[in-house]
């Protein structure tokens with residue numbers, strides 16, 4: 001693994017892109033301080049340049065060089081870093097992250113991942129890695145090397161870390177305003193942050209357009225239609241099931257968790273959607289999934305996957 005990591009770091013230092021595992025999903029990484037490297041990510045992902053990227057750091061000291069690290073930030077970082085929490089913080093004037101990475105905003109999305117391979121790469125690289133999820137814009141996220149290849153072929157060097165641990169992206173909390181706001185539910189459960197900040201708000205998606213441009217209504221889309229909260233599976237549909245029930249597809253069915261375990265369901269979520277996302281099928285029927293704990297993040301992804309807007 002060490003020689004693979006060294007090779008990945010060489011690629012980053014040259015201003016090129018790698019794909020690497022984190023504990024949430026695979027990321028497409030580039031040197032966050034180089035404009036040309038950041039542009040390559042936007043181009044490869046076909047991502048609109050107004051949708052900013054998350055910066056990945058090796059430790060808190062490095063974060064503090066780029067953003068104003070508030071008391072609230074310290075409380076959340078002490079509890080959840082390294083781990084699947086992204087904090088939106090005000091940029092320092094003397095920071096040196098490419099403005100393209102944050103799409104020209106005065107805030108920066110920061111996180112310290114807990115995945116051992118990601119941390120090794122960050123330590124060897126000794127810099128900041130800007131990394132969106134390793135999928136084409138608006139498509140399904142990647143939780144294994146296979147999914148990254150499906151999106152980008154063999155165009156980029158992929159560090160293989162097997163299936164990711166959480167299977168769903170980091171929770172994003174905006175701390176740049178007076179009241180903390182969850183911009184994206186994710187792998188850290190909202191109730192765990194609410195325990196610390198009871199006034200925590202959830203982003204109102206209807207009103208929001210600019211503050212989290214990535215929270216576009218249409219996202220995480222399979223290439224065939226998807227129908228949610230089904231009571232009955234249609235004749236030509238495949239089924240993404242959850243828990244024990246009487247739903248059944250004659251064509252193909254996968255169960256996210258027969259025991260209705262939402263953490264297990266999150267881990268398998270993108271993996272199973274990739275498996276069912278095949279143009280030889282007509283559409284994907286999805287069973288109702290409890291909207292608590294990790295279910296909140298799963299249902300957020302499902303709603304966007306099914307959106308026609």
Ligand code: TXA
Pocket residue numbers: 022024025026027028051052053054084086088102105107108109131132133134168169170171172183184211212213214215
């Ligand atoms: O788990 C994760 O967060 C993964 C792994 C690779 O770290 N990354 C990820 O990145 O999900 P991406 O690019 O797919 O999603 C990042 C989200 C986008 O919705 C983007 O709009 C938002 O973060 N974002 C980035 N910078 C922001 C900022 N300054 N203010 C508000 N939202 C921001």
Ligand code: MG
Pocket residue numbers: 132133141
């Ligand atoms: Mg993404």
